[in-house]
Amino acid sequence: MALKALDIYKLLPKKNCKECGDPTCLTFAMKLAGGKADVDLCPHLDEQAKAVLGASTRPPIRLVKIGIGERSFAIGEEFVLYRHEKTFYHPPGIFFKVSDTQTMEEVSAVTKRVRDESFIRVGSDLRCNGIALENSSGTKEMFAAAVATVEKAADLPLVLISEKTESLFAALVHCGTYRPLLHAATKENFKEMCALAKHHDCPLVIKARGLEQLAQLAKECALEGVQDLVMDSSPQSLGEFITASTAIRQLAITRAMPDLGYPVFLDATGSDIQDAAIALGIVKYASVIVTAPLSEASAKAALTLRQNIYTDPQKPIQMNPGLYRVGTPGKDAPVLMTVNFSLTFFTLQGYLESTRIPCFMLVVDTEGLSVLTSVAAGKLNETLVRDALIRFGVENEVAHKKLIIPGYAAPLSGRIEEMTGWKVLVGPRDAAEIGEYLEQEWKK
Amino acid sequence: MGSDIRFGWTGAIGSVILGATRSEGGTRKISYRVGGGTTLPFLDHAPASSPLVALEICDEPQYWPQIVRNYCGDLVDDVSAWATTAETVYGADLIRLYLTSTRQRNFSDIPLVGKAVEEVLSATGLPLIIEGSNEPGIDSEVFQKCGEAGEGERLLLGTAEAGRYRSIAAAALAYNHSIIAQSPIDINLAKQLNILLREIGIQQDHIMIDPYTGTLGYGFEYSYSAMERIRFSALKGDADLAMPMICSAIDSLTIKEVREADTAYQDEMAVAWEFYAGLAAAVAGAEIICVRHPKTVGRLKKAFTSLKTGSDPTGRI
Ligand code: SF4
Numbered sequence: 001m002a003l004k005a006l007d008i009y010k011l012l013p014k015k016n017c018k019e020c021g022d023p024t025c026l027t028f029a030m031k032l033a034g035g036k037a038d039v040d041l042c043p044h045l046d047e048q049a050k051a052v053l054g055a056s057t058r059p060p061i062r063l064v065k066i067g068i069g070e071r072s073f074a075i076g077e078e079f080v081l082y083r084h085e086k087t088f089y090h091p092p093g094i095f096f097k098v099s100d101t102q103t104m105e106e107v108s109a110v111t112k113r114v115r116d117e118s119f120i121r122v123g124s125d126l127r128c129n130g131i132a133l134e135n136s137s138g139t140k141e142m143f144a145a146a147v148a149t150v151e152k153a154a155d156l157p158l159v160l161i162s163e164k165t166e167s168l169f170a171a172l173v174h175c176g177t178y179r180p181l182l183h184a185a186t187k188e189n190f191k192e193m194c195a196l197a198k199h200h201d202c203p204l205v206i207k208a209r210g211l212e213q214l215a216q217l218a219k220e221c222a223l224e225g226v227q228d229l230v231m232d233s234s235p236q237s238l239g240e241f242i243t244a245s246t247a248i249r250q251l252a253i254t255r256a257m258p259d260l261g262y263p264v265f266l267d268a269t270g271s272d273i274q275d276a277a278i279a280l281g282i283v284k285y286a287s288v289i290v291t292a293p294l295s296e297a298s299a300k301a302a303l304t305l306r307q308n309i310y311t312d313p314q315k316p317i318q319m320n321p322g323l324y325r326v327g328t329p330g331k332d333a334p335v336l337m338t339v340n341f342s343l344t345f346f347t348l349q350g351y352l353e354s355t356r357i358p359c360f361m362l363v364v365d366t367e368g369l370s371v372l373t374s375v376a377a378g379k380l381n382e383t384l385v386r387d388a389l390i391r392f393g394v395e396n397e398v399a400h401k402k403l404i405i406p407g408y409a410a411p412l413s414g415r416i417e418e419m420t421g422w423k424v425l426v427g428p429r430d431a432a433e434i435g436e437y438l439e440q441e442w443k444k
Numbered sequence: 445m446g447s448d449i450r451f452g453w454t455g456a457i458g459s460v461i462l463g464a465t466r467s468e469g470g471t472r473k474i475s476y477r478v479g480g481g482t483t484l485p486f487l488d489h490a491p492a493s494s495p496l497v498a499l500e501i502c503d504e505p506q507y508w509p510q511i512v513r514n515y516c517g518d519l520v521d522d523v524s525a526w527a528t529t530a531e532t533v534y535g536a537d538l539i540r541l542y543l544t545s546t547r548q549r550n551f552s553d554i555p556l557v558g559k560a561v562e563e564v565l566s567a568t569g570l571p572l573i574i575e576g577s578n579e580p581g582i583d584s585e586v587f588q589k590c591g592e593a594g595e596g597e598r599l600l601l602g603t604a605e606a607g608r609y610r611s612i613a614a615a616a617l618a619y620n621h622s623i624i625a626q627s628p629i630d631i632n633l634a635k636q637l638n639i640l641l642r643e644i645g646i647q648q649d650h651i652m653i654d655p656y657t658g659t660l661g662y663g664f665e666y667s668y669s670a671m672e673r674i675r676f677s678a679l680k681g682d683a684d685l686a687m688p689m690i691c692s693a694i695d696s697l698t699i700k701e702v703r704e705a706d707t708a709y710q711d712e713m714a715v716a717w718e719f720y721a722g723l724a725a726a727v728a729g730a731e732i733i734c735v736r737h738p739k740t741v742g743r744l745k746k747a748f749t750s751l752k753t754g755s756d757p758t759g760r761i
Contacts, residue, residue: 082676084669121661238750242486242727250451275716276747279723283668297709300701301660301716305724308665341628343656343663350662350700370628376580376607429547429578430507432698 005033011053013044032057035079060253061261064203064228066093066130066181066288067157073129075230075287076263081249084313090263091310092286093129094278094302095159096293097269099136100146107133107146108153110293115154119300126303132183132290133171135162140170147171159183159205159290165192176200181288183265184232185221187213194224203228205265205288211247215259222259230288232265238276241266242284249285263287275302282306318368319345323392327358331399334359334442336427336434337385338406339366339374348431355435357442360397364388371408380409382419389420404442450483455681457481457731458648460622460688462538463571463598470597473569476537478652478731479688483679485729486751494748495726497741498573498734499536500692501526503560504545509697511714512736523560524567531568534738535745539564540573540602540692546586547578554585561593573600573624573690573734576612583611591615600624600690603654606637613644624690626654629666631673635684642684651687652732659695660721667691668728675729691725692734693718715739723747 009029020041022028031037032053039045039053063077073093080086096114098107111131118127131150135143143162150158151174158180160171168182177200184207185193197204204226206217214231221229231248235241245264251257266286268277274291275298281289282305294302319340326349338348340363352359364384366374374380389395389403403422405413407429417424428437459479464470476496485495502508505520513520520526523541530536541564543557561574572594577586588611590601602624604612609625616623625641627633634653641651655670671689678686696702696717705713718740722733726748733744 082669082672084673238747239486239752242751246484246487271750273743273747273750275719275743276723276750279720280727280751283724283727295709295712295716297705297712297716300713301720304661304701305664305720308660309668309724311665313665313669343629343658343666346662347659347695347699354700354704368628368630372578373605373607373628376605432695 005030008032008053008057011045011049012042015044017044019043035059058261060255060258061249061263062227062229063090064230064263064287066179066203068178069155071129071156072179073157078249078285079253081246081253083309087312087314088310090287091306092282092289093157094294094306095130095132095157095288095290096128097132097134097161097290098146098150098293099134100139100142101136102146104146104149107149111150111153111156113293114156117299119303121304121307124307126300126307128294128299128303130157130159132159132161135160135164135167135171138164138167140164140167143167144170144174147174151175157181159288161290163189165189165196168193168196172196172200172202176202179203181205181230183207185217187217190217190221191224194221194226197226197228198224203230205230205232207232207234209234211244211251211257211260214248215257218259218262229262230265231260231262232267235266235270238271238273238280241277242280245281245285266290274298278302279305283309318342319363321363321365321388321392323394323397324349324361324363325358326352326361327356329358329360329397331397333357333398334404334438335362335394335398335402336360336404337362337364337388337409339364339369339371339380341366341368341370344370344431348434351431351434355438357435357438359438360394362388362392362394362403371406375409375411380412382412382415385412385416386420389422451679453483453679453681455679455683455686457675457678457688458683458686460600460649460652461598462573462600462622464596468598471565471569472571472597475571475598481675481729481731484675485727494752495730495744496537496732497722497744497748498538498540498692498732499530499534499738499741500540500542500694500734500736501530501564502542502544504543504548507542507544507547509736511697511702511710515711515738524563527564527567530738530741531570534741536570536741537745538573538732539568539570540575540734542575543577543586543590546576546582551577551579551582554582554589557586558589558593561590565594565597571598571600573602573732575602580608583608584614587611587615588618591619591621594621595619598622600652602626604637604641606633606640609637609641610644613641613646616650617645620650622650622652624652624654625687626656629656629658629663629670631655631670631677631685634670634674635682638684638687648683648687653685653687653689654691655689657691657693657721657725657730659693659699660717661701662695662699664693664721664724667693668724671725671728671730688731689729690732690734691722691730693721693725694734694736696721697736711737711739715743719743719747726751
């Protein structure tokens with residue numbers, strides 16, 4: 001049950017001491033009510049108030065930080081089942097798995113890949129996030145040596161995978177202060193695991209089959225003093241994963257089972273189609289995804305999907321009409337007219353960039369309709385084009401009066417010429433052919 | 445309290461029948477009932493059909509991504525052989541034939557269109573999706589011809605849009621085919637188009653929604669949410685959106701990331717791009733996923749099989 005701000009306020013110390021970072025207890029209460037603050041920020045709360053408030057005011061899914069330094073990141077603190085209801089905030093971390101039975105060269109090489117590889121798309125740097133090291137040898141010596149190798153190569157967030165607390169203990173000697181994620185506490189070993197996690201202030205994965213069992217384990221770990229938890233339902237198929245992950249998200253955000261309010265862990269290496277598990281994890285609420293080192297193709301596709309799913313869906317589908325530049329076009333650069341449907345725009349822009357011919361894109365306001373649809377509906381017409389040419393001062397930018405229009409707008413070419421006085425050149429229908437078109441028609 | 449995740453929905457996705465076997469009046473080896481879901485994809489209790497995978501082919505390969513020719517070789521010059529291979533080697537559930545021949549300047553050889561449809565029908569026993577012309581001027585004749593050539597086969601004809609649906613609707617009505625209704629990534633426009641189609645007599649069980657799929661990295665985020673919203677509205681009871689969806693991220697093989705990939709792994713990049721978008725689209729609610737790279741077909745089918753098994757709708761696993 002969520003509490004109202006006023007009910008929360010009644011439980012606060014009313015000192016208005018500002019130590020929580022808020023100016024008054026009341027504003028702090030309002031934040032708590034909105035799930036935007038953590039009760040722990042107020043140092044003056046008595047235990048009873050904490051217990052009451054803790055369960056009902058913290059964000060429905062706990063924020064958990066993994067790693068320290070530049071590449072560290074946070075997961076959790078999500079509020080919705082569908083991204084269109086608000087947005088998804090914290091993209092899942094993707095970890096390449098290595099084993100302590102591999103050679104040090106191999107371990108080091110994978111670590112360096114994650115350290116160095118990045119891929120730039122629409123202005124952001126896309127990268128995988130860290131290394132998941134598995135204690136396949138079963139010995140603490142080999143595990144510790146492998147951790148030391150990883151640490152020597154890079155300061156990356158880590159997942160340490162071992163059922164043996166002694167192995168984790170040995171590994172934590174090397175990386176215990178860097179907030180690695182420990183995998184995993186089970187019904188059998190959770191007390192020792194919690195002690196380790198608590199001692200090093202590390203986040204901890206809990207693993208159980210069945211949601212009630214996971215919730216129970218989470219509760220027990222919290223009682224041991226470890227709250228930075230991540231949940232592994234150890235699915236046996238992709239179908240089990242999507243069912244469990246959807247249930248966890250739904251039951252957590254509605255607070256029907258608050259003990260499930262932690263981010264979700266997915267080991268994609270367990271699937272015989274790893275790409276499917278990764279894609280599914282990205283769209284269906286996984287926060288930590290462990291995979292075998294990915295090929296360049298899989299990595300790019302996975303990172304692009306992650307970027308797509310975690311962009312704010314409120315971003316409009318229509319571009320602002322205007323004159324856009326590709327490269328640094330000069331006075332003799334071509335001017336290409338297109339519509340303000342953002343997909344059309346981005347597709348054309350992509351092809352234009354790869355032609356390496358600097359040019360202008362004149363984006364006219366078809367209210368987000370594609371070329372074909374806007375021509376058919378009469379939205380795209382000569383008046384619209386004339387007004388855009390004037391409004392965006394295209395004549396001041398170029399020393400010619402030639403306008404390239406999309407192939408599907410060909411029926412309008414005569415009328416555009418008459419109304420604007422510009423010479424109209426009909427470009428290809430398919431944006432993919434624009435490079436060839438410019439080479440042949442514009443350059444001659 | 446249990447970990448039950450029934451959402452209390454009352455609506456259900458309608459279904460559309462594609463293809464007709466001999467006993468159903470056609471010549472297909474198999475027919476499909478697409479749709480019928482009552483909750484989010486893959487959470488279904490009942491074994492509602494897995495999403496289907498369609499391989500897209502065309503009758504005039506000069507308008508097709510080069511990467512497909514590189515992979516398939518001369519096969520792409522013989523539409524019949526291409527269709528047969530799609531079924532027997534690539535393992536597609538459906539074939540989507542694009543009549544790209546109609547894109548040639550001043551195309552007027554309408555009988556050629558009928559011939560292409562007939563050839564593909566005899567080359568494969570799979571149900572067909574036919575993409576007609578891209579030129580409003582010849583729409584009427586082209587769709588009429590396709591409809592006639594596939595009479596009795598329960599084709600899926602594409603693609604109707606808001607300003608351009610009459611010819612295709614007429615052909616569908618005359619020969620009892622279904623149609624693809626495409627709107628530019630907008631739930632309201634999708635709904636409006638479905639209403640327009642209903643008003644001219646197309647039954648709801650003859651419509652598939654195409655919410656328009658932007659390729660991964662090129663608008664896919666919009667398409668993904670449009671699909672989720674359409675599915676969600678249908679489950680909440682909006683009958684004008686309760687049709688199954690079809691998705692085709694057709695630019696996947698021509699975007700920069702794929703085109704400029706090193707030739708040594710260009711196929712892999714193409715498949716990854718189609719696969720990630722296709723899987724995500726199916727999770728958002730698409731029932732037919734169309735792809736162009738033959739290797740994507742098997743991967744998607746395998747993934748859908750794994751998604752369908754072992755799930756228990758109560759969330760207890
Ligand atoms: S720290 Fe506690 S007592 Fe102080 S202002 Fe904040 S809520 Fe009030």
